[in-house]
Amino acid sequence: MKIAVFSTHQYDQDYFDRFNTGHDITYFVLPLNEQTVALTAGFEAICIFVNDTVNAEVLGKLEANGIKLIVLRCAGFNNVDVVAATELGIPVLRVPAYSPEAVAEHAMALILTLNRKTHKAYNRVREGNFSLEKLMGFNLHNRKVAVIGTGNIGKAFCHILKGFGCHIHAYDVYPDAGLAAQGVTYGTLEETLANADIISLHCPLMDSTRHLVNAQTLKLFKQGAMLINTSRGGLINTTDVIESLKNCHLGYLGLDVYEQEGKLFFHDYSEDVIPDELITRLISFPNVLITSHQGFFTKEAMEQIATITFGNVDAFVGGAELNNRVSV
Numbered sequence: 448m449k450i451a452v453f454s455t456h457q458y459d460q461d462y463f464d465r466f467n468t469g470h471d472i473t474y475f476v477l478p479l480n481e482q483t484v485a486l487t488a489g490f491e492a493i494c495i496f497v498n499d500t501v502n503a504e505v506l507g508k509l510e511a512n513g514i515k516l517i518v519l520r521c522a523g524f525n526n527v528d529v530v531a532a533t534e535l536g537i538p539v540l541r542v543p544a545y546s547p548e549a550v551a552e553h554a555m556a557l558i559l560t561l562n563r564k565t566h567k568a569y570n571r572v573r574e575g576n577f578s579l580e581k582l583m584g585f586n587l588h589n590r591k592v593a594v595i596g597t598g599n600i601g602k603a604f605c606h607i608l609k610g611f612g613c614h615i616h617a618y619d620v621y622p623d624a625g626l627a628a629q630g631v632t633y634g635t636l637e638e639t640l641a642n643a644d645i646i647s648l649h650c651p652l653m654d655s656t657r658h659l660v661n662a663q664t665l666k667l668f669k670q671g672a673m674l675i676n677t678s679r680g681g682l683i684n685t686t687d688v689i690e691s692l693k694n695c696h697l698g699y700l701g702l703d704v705y706e707q708e709g710k711l712f713f714h715d716y717s718e719d720v721i722p723d724e725l726i727t728r729l730i731s732f733p734n735v736l737i738t739s740h741q742g743f744f745t746k747e748a749m750e751q752i753a754t755i756t757f758g759n760v761d762a763f764v765g766g767a768e769l770n771n772r773v774s775v
């Protein structure tokens with residue numbers, strides 16, 4: 448197929464070139480949105496990532512340009528109007544699980560860094576400062592961790608937590624019997640958030656989960672709790688979280704995703720004025736750690752993403768069952 452791949456970086460091109468099963472690929476650095484959709488003229492399929500926008504307006508233009516297939520090279524699909532795509536008869540395929548461990552391990556990396564402050568220790572020692580002042584952390588052993596969403600990534604994260612000797616409390620609309628049998632305690636969202644030392648978000652972004660962490664639910668958090676979000680930025684009301692950090696109620700914040708990340712993440716603003724007031728405020732807190740959506744970014748995950756993406760295209764071309772189709 449003739450495929451337009453949007454929001455690409457050199458690493459995307461390297462892996463897609465290695466695992467291409469014979470398709471005619473054109474890489475665009477630009478994201479797909481209302482301004483760039485004209486670039487899809489002459490293509491049969493598009494391949495997009497987390498911060499591309501496929502809303503009803505974009506879909507109308509994709510259909511007019513003859514696009515027959517949308518492949519997401521990621522798991523989340525909150526950026527695609529799947530209902531509108533289905534009405535237009537354009538299948539949306541995704542990579543439902545490429546390496547859940549990649550994201551789960553990154554969530555643990557955020558926890559360990561925030562807790563034991565290794566990022567600060569690294570800089571101190573490089574400057575000849577061997578003081579331990581203000582570097583004190585806490586044992587993860589016996590701590591209560593709340594896991595919101597126990598699908599592929601949440602489950603992998605629970606397995607990591609078990610190794611650290613944590614007490615795992617979870618909330619999911621579909622509790623996992625296997626995890627429950629391994630000692631994970633399921634409760635309501637409120638029960639799960641209350642009294643947790645660490646809360647980690649692993650559910651998808653949908654209307655029902657948007658701003659799941661807000662002024663009201665933050666009140667349920669234990670004073671000094673740590674919040675980790677490696678799922679989607681929209682799960683958190685950033686303004687409310689900033690207030691909680693300012694009031695010293697929320698103790699730590701680790702983010703790999705951010706609601707307004709589309710205009711920031713994957714770009715170098717090191718010599719520019721950062722065009723976002725909330726993230727600059729977040730960066731100013733000593734107990735906030737932000738990475739720019741790199742949870743997926745391991746060799747194993749990139750191989751799986753490329754392999755499954757081309758497998759999805761091949762299934763469509765060959766008229767096979769579309770196992771990775773996003774259903775409405």
Ligand code: NAD
Nearest residue numbers: 522523596597598599600619620649650651677678742743
């Ligand atoms: P998954 O579909 O396997 O699991 C999601 C789980 O959330 C399911 O068990 C589902 O029942 C549960 N859920 C649905 N609605 C819920 C609700 N209202 N409250 C609580 N739980 C709910 O997905 P996954 O592969 O584990 O991925 C989870 C999310 O991680 C994705 O939606 C994506 O947004 C994000 N993600 C981030 C990165 C990254 O690089 N940071 C990479 C991949 C995925």
